[in-house]
Amino acid sequence: MTKKDWPLWEIFIRSKQGLNHKHVGSLRAADAEMAVENARDVYTRRSEGISIWVIESNNIHASDSSDADMLFEPSNTKVYRHPTFYDVPDGISHM
Amino acid sequence: MKVLNTEELNRKFQEKIDNDIKIEPNDWMPDAYRQTLIRQISQHAHSEVVGMLPEGNWITRAPNLRRKAVLLAKVQDEAGHGLYLYSATETLGADREDTIDDLHSGKAKYSSIFNYPTLSWADMGAIGWLVDGAAIMNQVPLCRCSYGPYARAIVRVCKEESFHQRQGFEIMMKLANGTPEQKDMAQDALNRFWWPALMMFGPSDDDSPNSQQSMKWKIKRFSNDDLRQQFVDATVAQAALIGLTIPDLDLKFDKKSGHYIFGEINWNEFYEVVKGNGPCNKERIDARRKAKENGLWVREAAMAFSAKRAIKKSA
Numbered sequence: 001m002t003k004k005d006w007p008l009w010e011i012f013i014r015s016k017q018g019l020n021h022k023h024v025g026s027l028r029a030a031d032a033e034m035a036v037e038n039a040r041d042v043y044t045r046r047s048e049g050i051s052i053w054v055i056e057s058n059n060i061h062a063s064d065s066s067d068a069d070m071l072f073e074p075s076n077t078k079v080y081r082h083p084t085f086y087d088v089p090d091g092i093s094h095m
Numbered sequence: 096m097k098v099l100n101t102e103e104l105n106r107k108f109q110e111k112i113d114n115d116i117k118i119e120p121n122d123w124m125p126d127a128y129r130q131t132l133i134r135q136i137s138q139h140a141h142s143e144v145v146g147m148l149p150e151g152n153w154i155t156r157a158p159n160l161r162r163k164a165v166l167l168a169k170v171q172d173e174a175g176h177g178l179y180l181y182s183a184t185e186t187l188g189a190d191r192e193d194t195i196d197d198l199h200s201g202k203a204k205y206s207s208i209f210n211y212p213t214l215s216w217a218d219m220g221a222i223g224w225l226v227d228g229a230a231i232m233n234q235v236p237l238c239r240c241s242y243g244p245y246a247r248a249i250v251r252v253c254k255e256e257s258f259h260q261r262q263g264f265e266i267m268m269k270l271a272n273g274t275p276e277q278k279d280m281a282q283d284a285l286n287r288f289w290w291p292a293l294m295m296f297g298p299s300d301d302d303s304p305n306s307q308q309s310m311k312w313k314i315k316r317f318s319n320d321d322l323r324q325q326f327v328d329a330t331v332a333q334a335a336l337i338g339l340t341i342p343d344l345d346l347k348f349d350k351k352s353g354h355y356i357f358g359e360i361n362w363n364e365f366y367e368v369v370k371g372n373g374p375c376n377k378e379r380i381d382a383r384r385k386a387k388e389n390g391l392w393v394r395e396a397a398m399a400f401s402a403k404r405a406i407k408k409s410a
Contacts, residue, residue: 005190005191005192006394006397006398008185025179025182025247025248025251026182026185027178027182028191029397030394030397030398030400030401031401031404031405033401033404034397034401041175042175042178045171045175046255062121064121065119065121065122065123066123
């Protein structure tokens, strides 16, 4: 039997209006429309969502995890990026 | 990018595990960790999928519409759980179809409990109560497994599975409170599924050579024997409450330890079933193989349909 795997899709679900779509997992489907239908059956049987995004996994480009230390170095020397760096005199409010 | 040697990579990896930092798909990991996970997660996936067969056997013969709807929902959940888990193996670089072919060739194992037949409706109760109960006890600690995609899949599995055990216990309770014949059915199902359910936790710790490494990697959090004990302690009282008897003459409560002491498990039977000599091993694999072969045209038709749809759209 020859291999004819359906493409892999990453599934994102918006759990309710006002929240962003969040990655929940992946599945295989012949095309995007069938991926949405399958995602509906697999990931939203118990009111988990009101909207679905599907993206073919091949189209996701990610940062290199071995570069994470360099990329996401916390920049602790740049304390001036945080509001607590600044002195606010007494009597000033709403700032 | 700083290039680390394998020893440094290994050390950093273990450091992460020790600090309860999850490992994600693109992170460096020792090959043995990857292979252990692929083996464990795919076995878990196969168990979910093969597990649909003994229960599927009773869908058309459920005693009423409510029971039928419940059983259908449960079996549908198992299919979804299989999918979550196969997806998790794919994040480790395993090929979906190869994984499934390994099941069909007998290379990959699945939980031996599903090689026992479901002879009466009461077996649906025993499976939900005991088999799902044991599975939940095994799975809850896996929610904290060190591999992110596996842990996340299991969180979803556990959430969905919480009704499975209750519906099984409800079936048993109803039968146990029914006519004498119904009560006998329930007792008979308990008699047949009790020992295989205890075997679901795997070999005794002394005979489980991979356990220690899995604990060090935080794939596994509790030993097989500890989980089995926890299961016995929880289940004995439940059986008593509905007036059923655990089929173990050696079973007794040990005041000193606060645990139940139970009889010797027939490990010979366990290894025979794992080897493929259980009552339904052949039937289960045949059914899975047939499902794959008979479904091939559907998978091909879906691809053909999507190609046609794409042409129509671009026209």
